Amino acid sequence: MIDLGCGPGLFLRDLARRDPSMSLYGYDVTPAMIVYAQGLTWPGVTPTLVVHDVTAAPLPHAAGAVDLVSMTSVLHVLDEPLPVLAEIRRVLSPRGLFLLHDWIRQPFQSYLAWRRDGLGETGPEHLGRAFRLFPVHNKYTSEDWQWLLAEAGFAIRHEAALRQSHRMFVATTAAAAG
């Protein structure tokens, strides 16, 4: 299982706690994230945690070798998501799953309220940050994500909102769905 853009490795750590027998891989472009993840206490074998820019190089996995790829709050950052989605599709096994969890667009007023209530950002100094991040976090609608996944050859099997700001899509390769 791969967590792409794994950040500090907390999702992988939680997965390892549920099933220490899984083969886990975490990739992130930011070295400090990988160092942090490597320093966590792992219940089983420490996952393979490697600095990797997913826009610059293929994943170091054979075609069809991976059962689950997850990506949380990463794809919206990338200038060109389609080549990365194609690479995810390449490594997934025929019955493999892609778990995409990412920001969805919301009106500025509710984004601001979310930052205030969810993050405790209240002072005027936070307003500049909210204006700066608004176009980053509010880039894609749910329909845009659905279109991108279909365009990349994925079929959505399930979707859900675990929080107001994000949407989760569970997808298989379109061939597997058919």
Ligand SMILES: C[S@@+](CC[C@H](N)C(=O)[O-])C[C@H]1O[C@@H](n2cnc3c(N)ncnc32)[C@H](O)[C@@H]1O
């Ligand atoms: C908002 S964080 C999310 C981290 C983690 N997935 C989580 O949910 O806690 C986005 C992460 O994507 C990573 N990232 C951004 N561009 C990347 C790229 N081209 N290749 C790999 N990782 C990337 C960043 O370094 C950062 O750790």
